[in-house]
Amino acid sequence: MLDIESIRHDFPILDQQVNDYPLVYLDNAASSQKPRQVIDAVSQYYLEYNSNIHRGVHRLSQLATDAYEGARVKVRDFIHAQSEQEIIFVRGATEAINLVAQSFVRPMLQAGDEILISHMEHHANIVPWQMLCEQTGAILKIIPMTDLGELDLSSFDDLLNDKTKILAVGHVSNALGTINPIKGMIDKAHAKSIPVLIDGAQAVPHMEIDVQDLDCDFYVFSGHKMFAPTGTGVLFGKKELLEAMPPWQGGGDMILSVSFEKTQYNELPYKFEAGTPNIAGAIGLGVAIDYMLSIGMANIAAYEHDLLVAATEKVTAMGGVKIIGTAKEKASVLSFMIDGVHPHDVGTIFDQQGIAIRTGHHCAQPVMQYFGIPATARASFAFYNTMEEVDALVLGIKKVQELFA
Amino acid sequence: MSSADLRDLYQQVIMDHNKKPRNFREMEDANHLAHGNNPLCGDTLVVFLKLDGDTIADVSFQGSGCAISVASASLMTESLKGKTLPEAEHIYQQMHKQLTGEEFDHSALGKLEVLGGVKEFPTRVKCATLSWHTMHAAMDSDHDISITTE
Numbered sequence: 001m002l003d004i005e006s007i008r009h010d011f012p013i014l015d016q017q018v019n020d021y022p023l024v025y026l027d028n029a030a031s032s033q034k035p036r037q038v039i040d041a042v043s044q045y046y047l048e049y050n051s052n053i054h055r056g057v058h059r060l061s062q063l064a065t066d067a068y069e070g071a072r073v074k075v076r077d078f079i080h081a082q083s084e085q086e087i088i089f090v091r092g093a094t095e096a097i098n099l100v101a102q103s104f105v106r107p108m109l110q111a112g113d114e115i116l117i118s119h120m121e122h123h124a125n126i127v128p129w130q131m132l133c134e135q136t137g138a139i140l141k142i143i144p145m146t147d148l149g150e151l152d153l154s155s156f157d158d159l160l161n162d163k164t165k166i167l168a169v170g171h172v173s174n175a176l177g178t179i180n181p182i183k184g185m186i187d188k189a190h191a192k193s194i195p196v197l198i199d200g201a202q203a204v205p206h207m208e209i210d211v212q213d214l215d216c217d218f219y220v221f222s223g224h225k226m227f228a229p230t231g232t233g234v235l236f237g238k239k240e241l242l243e244a245m246p247p248w249q250g251g252g253d254m255i256l257s258v259s260f261e262k263t264q265y266n267e268l269p270y271k272f273e274a275g276t277p278n279i280a281g282a283i284g285l286g287v288a289i290d291y292m293l294s295i296g297m298a299n300i301a302a303y304e305h306d307l308l309v310a311a312t313e314k315v316t317a318m319g320g321v322k323i324i325g326t327a328k329e330k331a332s333v334l335s336f337m338i339d340g341v342h343p344h345d346v347g348t349i350f351d352q353q354g355i356a357i358r359t360g361h362h363c364a365q366p367v368m369q370y371f372g373i374p375a376t377a378r379a380s381f382a383f384y385n386t387m388e389e390v391d392a393l394v395l396g397i398k399k400v401q402e403l404f405a
Numbered sequence: 406m407s408s409a410d411l412r413d414l415y416q417q418v419i420m421d422h423n424k425k426p427r428n429f430r431e432m433e434d435a436n437h438l439a440h441g442n443n444p445l446c447g448d449t450l451v452v453f454l455k456l457d458g459d460t461i462a463d464v465s466f467q468g469s470g471c472a473i474s475v476a477s478a479s480l481m482t483e484s485l486k487g488k489t490l491p492e493a494e495h496i497y498q499q500m501h502k503q504l505t506g507e508e509f510d511h512s513a514l515g516k517l518e519v520l521g522g523v524k525e526f527p528t529r530v531k532c533a534t535l536s537w538h539t540m541h542a543a544m545d546s547d548h549d550i551s552i553t554t555e
Binding site: 349 | 473526528
């Protein structure tokens with residue numbers, strides 16, 4: 001059991017009124033709130049030891065370097081990577097995917113080669129690959145989806161073929177909540193020597209991740225969805241792959257020596273971290289990991305599952321509401337449509353009751369096209385949400401139905 | 406925090422026009438039309454105009470969107486039918502002023518004033534303006550054009 005009262009106390013932002021109602025924050029899949037511990041760690045860096053990292057011989061630089069590199073070790077342990085050299089700090093999952101697309105996949109692509117993604121990807125795991133296809137003449141192939149919002153893997157074996165140069169798939173769908181069976185998919189791709197990138201942006205806040213057990217080649221995620229500052233993120237890559245890849249961006253910190261004749265690149269992970277990084281953000285990310293681990297990932301997953309089950313049951317029982325995304329395995333995302341009401345009207349009416357949800361296409365327009373809808377309303381839960389907030393969601397839907405009756 | 410009232414936004418007239426949009430049809434003999442699209446929210450609509458000289462002999466629309474968007478388009482078609490182009494231009498300008506909180510000519514808008522509540526909800530103003538921008542583009546062009554707002 002989680003001590004929700006004590007947890008909520010760690011998130012000062014949750015204790016406020018919006019439009020004269022207590023804030024009910026159900027937009028966690030877009031961005032989560034940050035605990036006081038993370039905010040304090042960021043402040044402490046700026047108040048006490050703000051300085052550039054690496055190579056500094058003075059005290060503050062050493063403290064900053066230790067904290068920044070300490071955060072990298074925390075990330076390594078958090079996702080069970082073998083080495084901290086496999087942990088690249090980036091701006092977010094989007095940047096990590098672009099890095100892999102340009103630095104790993106592009107050099108080996110020829111016209112007619114194939115890149116395999118799924119129908120339920122976030123735009124961040126579609127557009128970088130489309131850009132790559134435009135640059136190289138490669139072809140984007142799509143794993144189809146079912147009406148439940150699950151991947152249709154009946155043609156998966158055929159989609160993985162001699163031309164497939166990478167499989168890039170989301171661990172958890174941001175629009176539907178579906179948890180994809182990535183372990184089996186990775187095994188199948190590897191049986192044909194196809195490397196695999198997993199977009200874990202929606203998975204990392206909700207469940208334990210073990211990249212060695214998954215055996216994925218790349219795993220990417222964003223800090224701001226896991227209680228850390230915005231502008232932080234991680235690219236995990238297997239060391240031998242990262243070592244063989246050319247740098248993505250050039251600049252300071254990613255070199256060993258520079259002359260006008262020749263530049264020698266730095267070793268991992270610094271080869272991929274050109275320029276001064278988001279030092280405070282990375283430190284905050286490390287503290288966010290400490291915070292999640294102090295609750296326990298299994299406890300988080302179990303509690304959020306209870307919230308999702310309760311919300312799903314209550315909303316289903318209401319009538320006049322359709323849940324979009326009814327996969328068997330789901331993270332705590334509830335996308336829904338209220339009969340006869342456009343999601344943007346739902347969003348405004350919810351906001352007037354202090355309830356923050358997301359309405360729109362959730363950066364997953366192909367998912368909307370599949371279901372033939374312009375948008376959905378989406379409630380997404382974190383471990384600081386409560387059963388009372390599930391009830392607020394239900395009341396919010398009732399209010400919409402009354403207004404539009 | 407804002408205490409704008411939902412009843413100011415979702416007035417009876419707006420709910421009625423959302424449920425039963427007027428002039429919601431394709432017009433086969435239209436001589437002006439434009440497509441409007443807001444990629445951020447997915448609203449799309451087509452505005453059809455039949456001009457007889459400088460008079461709007463008929464106006465209709467089709468598309469999908471939120472209640473504000475549909476009601477605004479429906480009310481627009483009612484208000485513009487039979488108007489001359491200069492009159493329509495005047496109404497368009499006054500509508501724009503109303504939604505941006507400027508002084509406007511109340512006599513020009515009449516029933517359209519029910520849309521004024523939208524200005525208290527800044528994230529929703531674009532919902533109300535899409536059909537008007539699309540109509541304006543159709544007025545100015547004798548071929549099918551597309552406009553995008555966000």
